[in-house]
Each structure stands twice: as C-alpha cells, then as structure tokens.
Amino acid sequence: MPKQVDHQARRTQIADALVRVAAEQGLEAVSLRHVAAAADVSTGMVQHYFRTKDEMMGFAMAVVRERNQERITGRMSRLGPEPGPRELLRTLIAGVLPLDDESRAYGRVALAFLAYTAVRPAAGDPLRKDTEELLGFVTDLIRAGGKASDPAGAAAGLLAVMEGLGVHLLAGHFTPERAIGALDTHLDLLFP
Template sequence: MPKLVDHEERRAHIIDALLRAAANTGLHSVTMRSVAVEAGISVRLVQYYFDTKEQLLLAAMTRLTTRMGERIQHRLRGTGATPDPRAVIEAVLLEAVPTDEESRVFHLVHTEYAVLSVTDPALGGRPFLAAPDAMEAFLVTHLTAARDAGTADPDLDPRHEAVVLLAASAGLGLSVLLGQRTPEDATAVLRYHLGRVLPTRPATTQDGPPA
C-alpha cells in the first residue's frame, strides 16, 4: 500500500530548506532549484506546493513569525503563572536579540526579506507589516496596563514608547548580527532602557529568564 503523504509536513520541510539555504548564502541568492537541492527533492515537487518563489518566501515569513510567538510564550512560562506587564514586554523585546542559531536565522532572514521587499512589490505590502503592527499593538496594551497600575510614569505615551522600544530592540538585534556587540551587551541595554520606562515592579514579580 502506498505511503500517505503528509502535505503539511512536506510544506514545512521545504520551508525549512529555504531557511537553511538563506542562512548559508543569503536570501537574495535563494532559488527554487537551490531550495530543492537543500530539501533533497525535485524542483517540480517544490513548485507543486509553492507556485512561485514569492509564495515560498511569504510562507517562510509566516512560519518564522509563528515560531517567534512560541519562543515568547516559552519565555513567559518562566516568569510565573501571571506575569506582570513588564515581564511580558521584556519577553517580547529580548526575542529581538539573536542568542542562538534559531533566533539568528530568524533575524537574518527577516532583515533580508524587509530589504528585498522595498524594491519587490510582490514581497511587500500589508501582509508583511501585519506582524510588526500586531506586536506594536500588543506592547501598547501592556504599557497602558503598566501605566494604569502605577508602575510607569503617569504621563507615559504607550504608543510612542512602544514604537521606541521596538525600534531599539530591532537595532540592537541587527548590531548583534553584525558582530558590533554581544547578545549579553544588547540584552543589558534593553533591560536598562526598560528599567527607565517601567522603573518599579510589584514585589511578588519574578525576574524573567536570562536571554
């Protein structure tokens, strides 16, 4: 009896092959053929699941975004059953710092994709911006909660601060990719700035896990 094909598993296998190829040679040089070679399958099979390279890239970005969310949830589980707003915000920001191979690949591919999307309309647009917009809204919610709970300056503008925090974390993440500073240095800077934005914490709150 022929073996049944798990199509989602096959799609994931192809996407992972693209990510490995992109991490090794750069996203700009990835082709359907190079992905097929990396995956150990035919180009025709890659094209069966993804009609174009753009479709494959979009699927890869969706997979990376989902995985990033899972990593943030893992960090939050280490802060206790009911993490306070600062613990939540810290968990989100620290995921912008490449500290292991998976996060390095995420930020490398994400950064390359963003640059390519500037000149390729097929890669840009609202679908790509949906995740950053959602992250900004998420931080605004928790910064507002911190301000209302009295653990932040009552004059804090949650939206403006969310923009600043995300920009700072993205810039620090890039500096780690470039070798300008270590993950430990970038983490220390993020925690320093977050301590200025949210200077007090409830006495029962545990510190988040180390990066």
C-alpha cells in the same frame, strides 16, 4: 500517512531547508534548486509551495513568523503565574533577538525580507499588519505599567529598540551581552 499530515510534514521539511539555506547564503541568493537539494525533494515539490521569488520570500517570512510566535508563546507560558508587564516585554523581545543559532537564522531571513520589501512595498503588506498588532499589544503592556506619559510612542520606541538591536547583533556590531544590557537599560527607563 493521512493527506493532511503528509502536507504538514512536507511543508516543514521544505521550510526548514529554505531557512537553513537562506541563513547560510542570504535569502536573495537562494534558488528553487538550492532548496530542493537541501530538503532532499524534487524541484516540483518545492514549486508547490512557491513558484516565484516573491512567493519564496513570503513563504520564508511566514515560516519565521510562525516559529518566532511558537518560541515566544512557549517562553511566556513558562513565566509562572501573573508575570508583570516588564517581564512579559523582556521575554517577548529577548525571544525575537538573534542570540542563538536558531534565532540568528530567523533574524537573517527577516532582515533579507525587510531589505527586499523596502524596494517592493507590496510584498511587505503581511508584515505591516503584524507590526500593527504587535504595537497594540506592547502599547497595552506599557500602559499597564502605568509609568509612561505616552504609551503608544513608548511602544513604537521599544519595537524600534528590538528591531535595531537585532540588526546590530546580526551585523556583529553588538555582542549578545551589550544587546541584552541595552534592552535592560531601556526597560529601566520605561519601568523606573
């Protein structure tokens, strides 16, 4: 197997194990040893990807970001020709929300990461950059809809809705039906 492919396959194997263990036990409780056992590799191999807790948290979050991006890009590309801004935003947000087993696992990792960085701000830098980019993208789509008087404020509100529905879903406060209903009600307000 060529070296590059081998590296990519190993990374995927370890990333899968990390997300799986974190989704079951909580990211904070996960150790290097846990992940090695779940991935069926040596602890030395796992250490190649992260040596410290900070690195493990960062690696887990990077994996979740990548996979969410793939999910959403795939769904958006299947929307048909020239989807409108509302349709794009709904696809984006529903794709991130923890509504099935896979996205629930990702959501648990993301929530653990947020709680971790809330007391260690430096560890959250990559996520802050992502949020800025996403905010710009959402602002442009809301502006394209042409109904909001304050597109940037409305975009920040919509990202808050996404994050908050995710938290309420993960905590079992909202059913998937209630969360999707609240999202549609909110989009009705933004795109009347």
